[in-house]
Amino acid sequence: MRQNAATPNAWETALAQFDQVAKLMSLSVDISQVLRNFDRALTVSVPIRMDDGSLKVFTGFRVQHNAARGPYKGGIRYHPELTFDDLKALAMEMTWKCSLAGVPFGGAKGGIVCNPKTLSKGELERLTRRYTYAIMPIIGIEKDIPAPDVNTNEQIMAWMMDTYSINNGYCTPGIVTGKPINVGGSLGRTDATGLGIAHTIANATRYKKMNPKNLKVVIQGYGNVGSAVGKFLSEMGCRIVAVSSSKGGIYNPKGLDHHALLKHYQESGSFDRFPRAEGITNESLLELPCDVLVPAAMSNQITKENADRIRAKLIVEGANGPTTIEADRRLNERKIPVIPDILANAGGVIVSYFEWVQDVQCYFWCEHEVNEKLKNILDRTYEAVHAFAQEKKLSMRTAAMSIAIKRIADAISVRGLYP
Incomplete structure (x- = not known):
């Protein structure tokens, strides 16, 4: 999105993140x-x-x-x-x-x-x-x-x-992928990103020995991805306490019903006047006390200005680049784990790959098979990143980027330079 004086340039941020990991x-x-x-x-x-x-x-x-x-x-x-x-x-x-x-x-x-x-x-x-x-x-x-x-x-x-x-x-x-089913789309693609985030939260809370039952979860951005996260987490027994759209959000520490939220939003186009909930801004939503915070809206939402006011025990990035470099550094200092976007929201591209494979083969899988393959990849990937982070004493973001970059560097090296 267009940059102003207060918004980090996305390309400069991406290069800075890469340079940090490349140096390491x-x-x-x-x-x-x-x-x-x-x-x-x-x-x-x-x-x-x-x-x-x-x-x-x-x-x-x-x-x-x-x-x-x-x-x-x-x-x-x-x-x-x-x-x-x-x-x-x-x-x-x-x-x-x-x-x-x-x-x-x-x-x-x-x-x-x-x-x-x-x-x-x-x-x-x-x-x-x-x-x-x-x-x-x-x-x-x-x-x-x-x-x-x-x-x-x-x-x-x-x-x-x-x-x-x-x-x-x-x-x-x-x-292309992400097509309608009747022209070559894949079963399971619509909810893949949200389901992948839910699997990531399940993996993260298991390693942190947090019981998923009744976990208090805040989701910024209850659109296609955020609402799918809410659906799957509710089925896991988590308690969704706050959600938002671009027009603002609502909060109820006792919990919000996912199906009622969707119905209300579809009928009114916002969460205004949702019963038994307090209206809040997107900014204040990020600072609510909770077990898991899922920023699933736009980039640059958690910044150096609000990083010290974040009260979540765990942050799982549903959006691309929701945390700035300065905020990421401060959260790491405060020992608030951040599961990076390249790990947390990879469900969409994984099932897109499945769709592409099915189209090329002209042979399609049932939804259960798609979801099982997705879970296997995400579980294996999370385990690899967590183990590397523990071994090298790195943040999850640095560990994830290190693994990803090494694989690409190895591919470039073995392919060589043409001509």
Whole structure:
């Protein structure tokens, strides 16, 4: 999103995090130079005819960070404050996330600078199809596979798949993931990110010897991801005490019913006037006393300004980059564990990989099989990161990034430099 004087630049933050870990790892200068840069970036004009007959030109991007371990993979977001630096940082993070989970993809990210809430369905479709056509030279089943992200969904992915297929001359469902089931989507994909976060919380609380029954949980951002987290944690016996949307949140220390929350939000578009709950801001929600805090909204929510007021016993990052470098350092000093985004919210890209595999094979799995495979990968990954963090006396973020970067560095080294 657009930067102001108080907001850290996303790309500078991503580079600073990488540099810290690279120095700790004694990563070679050559490998560092490769990974500090991105392989390719495409900027495109996206002209469309609006419903009123006027022509409007939007700007779109696709950034590909690194493909040492496989094709590029990453979401498409539509947002009025999207910047090129945001996408560079998110593409780099996708590289780490895929590597950490053992998924054979590299990182990419793309999007269009627009406000989709002001566009009609027809305008949104024309925008999506023209953008897909514009980036076609650099995407493909074995090159770069987009997916949904902020303000995009399975319908957007269906339009992208259809546009690519028509221009390609035959049906190509594997070109994107996060599609509707009836055009090659995977069972279990919709809730995959939220389910993955819930599995991560279960793993983290088990290692901390915290009983999941009646754990007090605060979730900032009760959208597609946050509400799925709330659903699965409620089923585990946790107590959801506070939730929020972009318009504000609510708090009840005795607990909030997940199904009632969803019903109220779907009917009113906010959590205002939710019965037996106190209205709170997104900022104050982060500082509530709780066992687990899940920032699942936007980046840069936990900062040096509020890090000392955080009262959670455990933070699990549902959003990408919700904690700034300064805040992360302060939380580490205060002994408040932070489970990083590249570990906590990897469920989405893991099941996207499953969807891609199913599309390529033209052989599809049942939801139970998808969920079991997801749990196995997340459990194994969490165990590896936790063990490395304990052995080297590192934070979970540093341990996760170290493992991810080493795998990519090894791939670059063994492949060599062409020509």
